[in-house]
Amino acid sequence: MKPIALIGFMGSGKTTVGQALSNELNHTFLDTDRLIESHTKKSIPQLFETYGEAFFREQETETLKNLSSKHLIVIATGGGIVEREENRLLLQEEFLTIFLETQFESIVKRIGEDSSRPLWQQSLKERQLMFDKRQELYRQSASLSISTDGRSVQEVVQQIMLHINL
Ligand SMILES: Nc1ncnc2c1ncn2[C@@H]1O[C@H](COP(=O)(O)OP(=O)(O)O)[C@@H](O)[C@H]1O
Ligand SMILES: O=C(O)C1=C[C@@H](OP(=O)(O)O)[C@@H](O)[C@H](O)C1
Numbered sequence: 174m175k176p177i178a179l180i181g182f183m184g185s186g187k188t189t190v191g192q193a194l195s196n197e198l199n200h201t202f203l204d205t206d207r208l209i210e211s212h213t214k215k216s217i218p219q220l221f222e223t224y225g226e227a228f229f230r231e232q233e234t235e236t237l238k239n240l241s242s243k244h245l246i247v248i249a250t251g252g253g254i255v256e257r258e259e260n261r262l263l264l265q266e267e268f269l270t271i272f273l274e275t276q277f278e279s280i281v282k283r284i285g286e287d288s289s290r291p292l293w294q295q296s297l298k299e300r301q302l303m304f305d306k307r308q309e310l311y312r313q314s315a316s317l318s319i320s321t322d323g324r325s326v327q328e329v330v331q332q333i334m335l336h337i338n339l
């Protein structure tokens with residue numbers, strides 16, 4: 174069985190839903206952002222500030238590759254993982270990839286002015302442009318899309334459980 178990967182924009186609930194889904198399935202939960210932080214011993218904002226986004230993206234691809242051969246895991250990815258074609262191919266071929274589809278308005282309500290997400294530190298217009306640009310990349314990379322708008326974390330988990338055949 175392939176590892177399960179959750180993808181979607183910042184604030185779609187990948188980390189929170191991933192943790193709850195892994196409990197439900199009795200799988201190990203891993204978050205690519207947390208793995209990168211422990212490997213580099215730097216926080217996400219420090220990584221972006223000190224080494225830049227390209228360095229972070231290299232780490233992200235390495236991490237995704239390492240996870241692709243693991244069994245009985247649920248992974249939460251970072252919202253920008255689909256920016257690289259190499260990652261999109263890995264998500265399509267090596268994972269059961271689930272897109273947590275969430276409207277921009279819900280995202281804004283959920284994450285507000287969180288300073289721990291470097292790419293959220295821009296104008297509302299730029300945030301919306303990044304959101305719009307990524308939607309097609311999420312769709313291409315996933316074999317299942319689950320809408321999270323108006324659903325609690327547990328309801329999203331239940332929807333995923335209904336749609337996956339394990
Ligand atoms: N379905 C949901 N409904 C309401 N709030 C949610 C939902 N999913 C996640 N959240 C909240 O949104 C915020 C961002 O969630 P998080 O799991 O960190 O998203 P991501 O990892 O996709 O960036 C957290 O405060 C979380 O509790
Ligand atoms: O959208 C992005 O490019 C990013 C999303 C973040 O993860 P979350 O989606 O969990 O916030 C984290 O990987 C980094 O700040 C970059």
Ligand SMILES: [Mg+2]
Binds near residue numbers: 187188189206249250
């Ligand atoms: Mg997250």
